[in-house]
Amino acid sequence: MKRVFGFFLSLFILIASLALFPGTGIEVYASGKSYNIVIDPGHGGEGDKNLGAQYNGLSEKELTLKVAKALKSELEKYDNVNVYLTRDTDRLISLEDRAKYAKSVDADFVYSIHFNASAAHEFYGSEVWTSAFGTYYQAGYDFGQIMAGEWSALGLYQKGTKSKIGKQGLDYYGIIRHCVARDIPCVILEHAYLDHGYDVPKVKGADFLKKLGVADATAIAKYFRLTSSKTGADYSGYTYASAAKPSSKVYQDDTDPEICNIKILATDPSSGNILVDMAAIDGQSPIIYFSYSYDGGNTYSLLQMWDRSKSEQSFNVKVPSGTVDPVIVCKCFNNFEKFTISNAVPVQESFSY
Ligand SMILES: [Zn+2]
DSSP states (O other): OHHHHHHHHHHHHHHHHHHHSTTTOGGGGSTTOOEEEEEEEOOOOSTTSSOOOEETTEEHHHHHHHHHHHHHHHHTTSSSEEEEESOSSSOOOOHHHHHHHHHHTTOSEEEEEEEEOOTTSOOOSEEEEOOSSHHHHHHHHHHHHHHHHHHHHTTOOEEEEEOOBOTTSSBSSHHHHHHHTTTOOEEEEEEEETTOTTTHHHHTSTTHHHHHHHHHHHHHHHHTTOBOTTTOOBOTTOOOOOOOOOSSOOOOOOSOOSEEEEEEEEEETTTTEEEEEEEEEOSSSOEEEEEEESBTTSSOOOOEEOOTTOSEEEEEEEOOTTOSSOEEEEEEEETTSOEEEOOOEEOOTTOOO
């Protein structure tokens, strides 16, 4: 009886471990295996063929190479890991050739290094793009959760880990699509925005690119549970909550947040402060930013950070003196940058600003 129980117990433990690590498989975590990690510095090439984002004296193709080199030298401090770069000079290389190179070195994971920019220069923060498919989604999502913790510690706002499907029903982003076609998990790491005042001073800060490289390497070390006999770092017992393997493609959120409702809680004519309460809800993806207007929606504030653990919060809107008939309107944005405009609430006429 005892022996039978023991057998079922071991079977249960085996099944439980499979359930915990269904995507990458148990063998990934077996000791003694060495990992082949490919770092892909985004863009590159002489002239202006593939510069990436260019703002505020910052050039994406140069920044990606600097971060990639810092990442490589940090990651190489760990045991049982071989680190490869798809380019280590300023040269043009297609997305497919990057994936082919990764396959040629039998890559376990490809990390494509990027910096961001937006058309209206309104967004800031870091984000991770992963494949929309099964275990590739799962691997990228799990890594993205770990990565967000490291980037957060550097003061970067976190937009989350996402996937996006293109017109052909495959992954929208080429590097991810070409890697997945070769059975290699791949994520795009969008570190920060080069066109926003919240991120630019950080990116230009002393040693920040090196710090990003170290943050990326640390996230990779934690994901693969690496140890370093050089530095004493030991992530062999590192645990994280793994995402469930999705049973179908994980599409982007193409719809605006469902709810964005405001009300005025209090007004203080002496300071011009209006205390506004906003309820913001999106069933598919988190609300991550909001902005406010006191002139009925003609002009809006810079994007503010929304506490994504809440569906309702309040904040002060300062109305400058001399504003005639202020009307409060707000916007809430989900992490796919889709937004909804709230109801408009006139500030009581009895107050003059
Ligand atoms: Zn890029």
